[in-house]
Amino acid sequence: xxGGAVDPRLSINQATIKHADLATALRVTAAAGVQAIGLWxxxxxxxxxxVAARMLAxxxxxxxxxxxxxxxxxxxxxxxxxxxxxxxxxxxxTATLAAAGADGSTAILVLVAGGxxxxxxxxxxxxxxxxxxxxxxxxxxxxxxxxxAIEPLHPMYVSDRAVVSTLGQALxxxxxxxxxxxxxxxxxxxxxxxxxxxxxxxxxGREGRIATYQVCDWKTPLPADVLLSRxxxxxxxxxxxxxxxxxxSAGYTGDIEVExxxxxxxxDDPARxxxxxxxxxxxxxxxxxxxxxxxx
Amino acid sequence: xxGGAVDPRLSINQATIKHADLATALRVTAAAGVQAIGLWxxxxxxxxxxVAARMLAxxxxxxxxxxxxxxxxxxxxxxxxxxxxxxxxxxxxTATLAAAGADGSTAILVLVAGGxxxxxxxxxxxxxxxxxxxxxxxxxxxxxxxxxAIEPLHPMYVSDRAVVSTLGQALxxxxxxxxxxxxxxxxxxxxxxxxxxxxxxxxxGREGRIATYQVCDWKTPLPADVLLSRxxxxxxxxxxxxxxxxxxSAGYTGDIEVExxxxxxxxDDPARxxxxxxxxxxxxxxxxxxxxxxxx
Numbered sequence: 001x002x003g004g005a006v007d008p009r010l011s012i013n014q015a016t017i018k019h020a021d022l023a024t025a026l027r028v029t030a031a032a033g034v035q036a037i038g039l040w041x042x043x044x045x046x047x048x049x050x051v052a053a054r055m056l057a058x059x060x061x062x063x064x065x066x067x068x069x070x071x072x073x074x075x076x077x078x079x080x081x082x083x084x085x086x087x088x089x090x091x092x093x094t095a096t097l098a099a100a101g102a103d104g105s106t107a108i109l110v111l112v113a114g115g116x117x118x119x120x121x122x123x124x125x126x127x128x129x130x131x132x133x134x135x136x137x138x139x140x141x142x143x144x145x146x147x148x149a150i151e152p153l154h155p156m157y158v159s160d161r162a163v164v165s166t167l168g169q170a171l172x173x174x175x176x177x178x179x180x181x182x183x184x185x186x187x188x189x190x191x192x193x194x195x196x197x198x199x200x201x202x203x204x205g206r207e208g209r210i211a212t213y214q215v216c217d218w219k220t221p222l223p224a225d226v227l228l229s230r231x232x233x234x235x236x237x238x239x240x241x242x243x244x245x246x247x248x249s250a251g252y253t254g255d256i257e258v259e260x261x262x263x264x265x266x267x268d269d270p271a272r273x274x275x276x277x278x279x280x281x282x283x284x285x286x287x288x289x290x291x292x293x294x295x296x
Numbered sequence: 297x298x299g300g301a302v303d304p305r306l307s308i309n310q311a312t313i314k315h316a317d318l319a320t321a322l323r324v325t326a327a328a329g330v331q332a333i334g335l336w337x338x339x340x341x342x343x344x345x346x347v348a349a350r351m352l353a354x355x356x357x358x359x360x361x362x363x364x365x366x367x368x369x370x371x372x373x374x375x376x377x378x379x380x381x382x383x384x385x386x387x388x389x390t391a392t393l394a395a396a397g398a399d400g401s402t403a404i405l406v407l408v409a410g411g412x413x414x415x416x417x418x419x420x421x422x423x424x425x426x427x428x429x430x431x432x433x434x435x436x437x438x439x440x441x442x443x444x445a446i447e448p449l450h451p452m453y454v455s456d457r458a459v460v461s462t463l464g465q466a467l468x469x470x471x472x473x474x475x476x477x478x479x480x481x482x483x484x485x486x487x488x489x490x491x492x493x494x495x496x497x498x499x500x501g502r503e504g505r506i507a508t509y510q511v512c513d514w515k516t517p518l519p520a521d522v523l524l525s526r527x528x529x530x531x532x533x534x535x536x537x538x539x540x541x542x543x544x545s546a547g548y549t550g551d552i553e554v555e556x557x558x559x560x561x562x563x564d565d566p567a568r569x570x571x572x573x574x575x576x577x578x579x580x581x582x583x584x585x586x587x588x589x590x591x592x
Binding site for chain 1: 412416417418419420423450451452454455456462463464465468488489490491514515516517518520521522532533534535537
């Protein structure tokens with residue numbers, strides 16, 4: 001990376017420009033010189049999967065992940081079955097979009113586990129149901145050529161969003177399955193605090209489970225809505241040098257997404273946000289990348 | 297425990313009635329039939345240590361913990377030395393208050409590690425400095441007969457309050473020291489989310505490191521100030537049955553503090569708060585206690 005060039009491994013996760021529709025997201029990402037994008041189901045389904053796939057193909061961008069499946073911590077019943085069926089649709093979408101993206105696209109569906117069911121205090125039970133749900137979905141993912149990426153979320157989201165809280169826990173769940181079918185999402189924001197983070201990144205690499213590497217920053221005070229507490233790389237306290245080198249050393253050579261939930265960034269012009277994302281990624285993350293994109 | 301009686305192992309942590317001065321805190325705690333109290337340094341020092349010790353003795357209450365020492369993640373320099381000197385004073389206060397409390401009082405100083413120094417991204421370095429600081433303080437604690445209780449705080453506080461984030465990490469630090477001198481604080485709010493929590497509670501018991509067991513509840517959405525997101529036992533999603541039985545099975549037979557930071561509870565009448573604390577403890581925690589107070 002030298003001055004001004006956009007890192008070829010940078011991918012814009014569409015959530016960073018949440019209020020842009022799919023056409024806008026693809027346009028501003030490509031216009032900034034970014035080569036890859038991760039999409040979200042809602043804007044894809046707003047235009048329909050086939051149209052979305054054609055738009056993606058037309059953009060020339062690589063497709064890196066589909067966000068998101070999961071939310072399957074409910075006990076057996078119609079709601080759980082509906083959630084599993086919805087995940088099966090998400091698997092199909094992922095395969096279709098990966099096929100439509102430019103060479104080097106990856107068919108990865110990010111899974112956010114879901115929180116405790118209403119009225120429940122049984123974290124252990126909810127965690128077992130996550131494992132069971134992945135067991136039900138793994139054959140569908142394998143058939144579609146899709147990798148399910150279990151995303152551990154920061155423990156402040158454990159009760160209402162994701163009962164998978166550490167990379168080690170995600171890897172323990174993934175261990176029951178083929179590494180081509182079930183991996184983990186390594187997101188700096190969610191795991192930087194973990195005293196075991198470097199050990200678990202090394203393990204994730206050794207076990208072939210790093211499905212995607214995502215970056216954004218943490219700083220305090222947290223905003224009133226803690227979901228929106230994510231920042232441009234370099235604007236907070238996360239040590240991207242150490243974490244990025246660990247992910248590289250673990251053998252990850254894929255695209256790297258920036259996924260930011262932040263009300264101020266969402267209110268900004270999407271083209272400017274993508275340019276700023278490329279700049280901050282170039283300053284905070286690119287210097288610590290050793291590998292070249294293996295799929296380029 | 298039968299209807300209406302206050303659990304003999306309940307201790308009111310003074311932070312639960314933060315705006316009560318020491319005299320009020322002692323009075324409303326004893327008046328509610330609670331037998332024990334954990335104190336905070338600021339209200340103790342507001343009246344002076346000797347006066348505080350006489351007031352505590354006069355209350356007839358057991359003294360359970362002193363809150364709090366720590367905040368020693370700074371690199372070498374005058375500020376770090378001042379923090380260590382302040383911790384030495386806190387050790388002396390702890391010993392004095394434990395001697396003044398009723399039979400069965402315990403000399404435990406709770407340690408909150410502190411966050412990242414301003415401008416730093418070096419969590420690993422800050423964590424090493426915590427270990428070093430405890431190494432400097434351990435001889436003073438041993439000489440005073442005080443146990444230092446390392447408190448892991450929820451990972452949402454990692455950057456600005458406590459770089460010790462899990463019970464396992466606290467035990468790893470404590471392992472370098474005599475178990476009578478350095479233990480851990482087991483607080484449900486901070487560790488309930490941890491997939492390893494039961495394993496680490498069992499380990500803490502086996503290693504003789506459960507210095508204190510503290511309870512309060514977690515629920516979402518978190519308030520704008522996430523420091524104040526603690527609730528009466530039973531008002532949230534924490535499984536007190538499983539965690540309390542684990543702590544009991546690990547051999548803990550001491551007093552159990554309720555420590556709640558919550559703006560609404562702080563705004564309430566302290567006598568009512570203590571009564572409500574005793575009621576909720578009796579409903580959510582007492583049924584899961586097997587052991588009798590060994591020091592009674």
